[in-house]
Amino acid sequence: MSGNQPKRKHDHYTQKAKSEGYPARSVYKLKEMQQKYRLIKPGNSVLDLGAAPGSWSLYASELVKESGSVLALDLQDIDPAVKRKMTNGKCLRADMLSEEAGEEIAEAGPFDVVLSDAAPATTGNRTVDTGKSFTLVSHVLTITEEHLKEGGSLVVKIFQGGDEQAVLERMRNLFRKVKPYKPKASRKPSFETYFIGSGKR
16 A cells, blocks of 8 residues: 555545545544533534534534534535434525524524634635634634523634634633644644633623
């Protein structure tokens, strides 16, 4: 078998996701954070922003069970297989800042957990890309401020090398605990990291 070890490792996550019925390897990032912090519980209501192709939403729907609910939102379509499996969820193709999304979020909320693995379209220019990531995270935080229950949790992805300190400061005003976390399933060259907020004030 040819190829270097990092390639095999990445293939391993992709193949594992496929064999377990998830459309993308990103599910293992959330699984790792869930195992460490127990963010999502049975009966919870979850909002997943930037959800496509739907791995996080599908995993969240399994965790909340039939007594809970998931609203998955993205500019792109959610994988049809995810839609079929998510009997306790709703998938919406819309901009998170649109009036349509705002109405759906208000109707389904307030939420116990907000998830965002959303990333902007990258240009290859790290300064530009981190700036776009900061803007996206700022929108996620505004929605979280309005629609997350007191005591609730947030997981949000951000590109490192930009305005993380401003994001951390805003999150520390919003949550009792805030932690940065880099999952093992993240690709090594990636400059993404995650901020976890728990205990919304």
